[in-house]
Each structure stands twice: as C-alpha cells, then as structure tokens.
Amino acid sequence: MSKKLYCEDLIHFSDVMSDFNRVMIITELMNGRALCASWLAKQLNLSPSATRFHLKKLEDAQLIHQRTCGRHHYYEINNQDTADFIESTFRIIPPNDYLILTNTSNKQKFQQARTCYKHLAGSWSVTLTQSLLQNNLIAIQEDLFLITTAGKKFLNHHQLLPDDFDNKIAGKRCIDFTEHRDHIGGQLGSQLLKAMLYQAWFKQDINRRELTITLLGRIKLNAIMNV
Structure with a gap:
C-alpha cells in the first residue's frame, strides 16, 4: 500500500469515528454479538433512519458487516483484526x-x-x-x-x-x-x-x-x- 492510500484510509477512519453515535454503536458491538438496528436504535435513543445512516457509514468503512437471517438484519464487527484495531484506538481514552x-x-x-x-x-x-x-x-x-x-x-x-x-x-x-x-x-x-x-x-x-x-x-x- 502506498503512503497516499494509507493516509487516505486513516483519514477515512478518523472521519467515520469522529461521530459520537458511531463510536457508541461500535462500543455496543465490541461485546462480540450480532445486534439488529432496532435494538441499537432503542439502546442509543436514535431514530431508525439515523441508526441506519450511521450503520451504513460504518459498513462502508469496512468496520462492520451485515448478516441477514430471514427478515431480520444483524450487524457485527467485521472480524478479529478489526476488533483488535478498534480496541487499540480505545487505549488513548x-x-x-x-x-x-x-x-x-x-x-x-x-x-x-x-x-x-x-x-x-x-x-x-x-x-x-x-x-x-x-x-x-x-x-x-x-x-x-x-x-x-x-x-x-x-x-x-x-x-x-x-x-x-x-x-x-x-x-x-x-x-x-x-x-x-x-x-x-x-x-x-x-x-x-x-x-x-x-x-x-x-x-x-x-x-x-x-x-x-x-x-x-x-x-x-x-x-x-x-x-
């Protein structure tokens, strides 16, 4: 990966995680479970549309992915490497x-x-x-x-x-x-x-x-x- 691409990825990550609600969604998903959008909306006191917006941002950044089970859609951290990276950024808090x-x-x-x-x-x-x-x-x-x-x-x-x-x-x-x-x-x-x-x-x-x-x-x- 070139320095330019690496910097662009870092800037994108920083931009995505600059929003409080997206940080809270990631924090909820760090328990390793797959959670549905409606549960996250209720837990974080967000509207369904706002929740979907933030989930889409996190999904586009490849921090989370969506799983479909029947009519239900669940979201979870992308993989172990992603979780480790997120946890490492939390150490500055x-x-x-x-x-x-x-x-x-x-x-x-x-x-x-x-x-x-x-x-x-x-x-x-x-x-x-x-x-x-x-x-x-x-x-x-x-x-x-x-x-x-x-x-x-x-x-x-x-x-x-x-x-x-x-x-x-x-x-x-x-x-x-x-x-x-x-x-x-x-x-x-x-x-x-x-x-x-x-x-x-x-x-x-x-x-x-x-x-x-x-x-x-x-x-x-x-x-x-x-x-």
Whole structure:
C-alpha cells in the first residue's frame, strides 16, 4: 500500500469515528454479538433512519458487516483484526471515560472480567495469561502467544481446548486497556473464553461486555493459576 492510500484510509477512519453515535454503536458491538438496528436504535435513543445512516457509514468503512437471517438484519464487527484495531484506538481514552461510554453499571466488575470482542479481558484474563507464561504453558513469539506441548496437555486437562485443537493456532498479544498488560486475544483467546462460558465459569449479560465470574469459575481459575 502506498503512503497516499494509507493516509487516505486513516483519514477515512478518523472521519467515520469522529461521530459520537458511531463510536457508541461500535462500543455496543465490541461485546462480540450480532445486534439488529432496532435494538441499537432503542439502546442509543436514535431514530431508525439515523441508526441506519450511521450503520451504513460504518459498513462502508469496512468496520462492520451485515448478516441477514430471514427478515431480520444483524450487524457485527467485521472480524478479529478489526476488533483488535478498534480496541487499540480505545487505549488513548482514559479508562474512566471509556467506562462511561460502555454504560457499565459496575466499574469494578468491568475491570475484572469483560469481553474484548470474542475473548476474555480484564484482571482475570491478564493474571491467567501471566500464569500460563510463567509456567511455560504458552510462549511469546513477537506479537503472538503460542501454545507449548505442555500447555496443550494442561489446557486439554482443564477442558479449555478440544483434543483436536491445532497447536499452530496462536493467540494475539492484546494490551488490556484497564490493566495495561497483555492478555490472550485472537483465535486462542476466543477458544478459551468459549470453553469458560460453556463450563459456566463466567456468566454473560447479552447486552453488556462485563462478565460475572461464578464460584466454579473462581475455583477452576485459581487452580489453574496455582498449577
């Protein structure tokens, strides 16, 4: 890509994200769910026409895409790379200001555990990542987390990875914007959160990013982190 094209893309992104309502739509979609326009309109107190206008702007910028299910149209973040890029731009916002944007009812809960698109973020995620690193269950390779042989056996044992999970599938090093340290993102991060939700280690509110850790989740994660 030429410098001119790169600058044009950056200017376009800045222009699209300069609108408060579009930032709020993106913030709602960062919980990794597909949401319909009518729900977003009600949540953000926008008219249907204004909501469609903002969604079209975000879609044209390739930040979100539309999925059709019968007569219903749903919108979601384009992909993991897009979510990572959006999350990285949110790091320039002071955490307390971002908490206002997320409309969270519980600041402490949001900082402890939340979704970051489709993976786990917050203090629980950062502590888990550090524990896996210290025990050589994952390893850093540039901007990625790779699973070690011992790590795959360990995570299989705790039912966090399926037996046929490909060791070559990596996790992205995602800087947690409230903890300012790495947590596991990417495909590996998505798989870990999926398994934790399936086993009821966390409960998820369909309309919010924050997660509630269960008693079982505390027991299991503490056991994992103590190895």
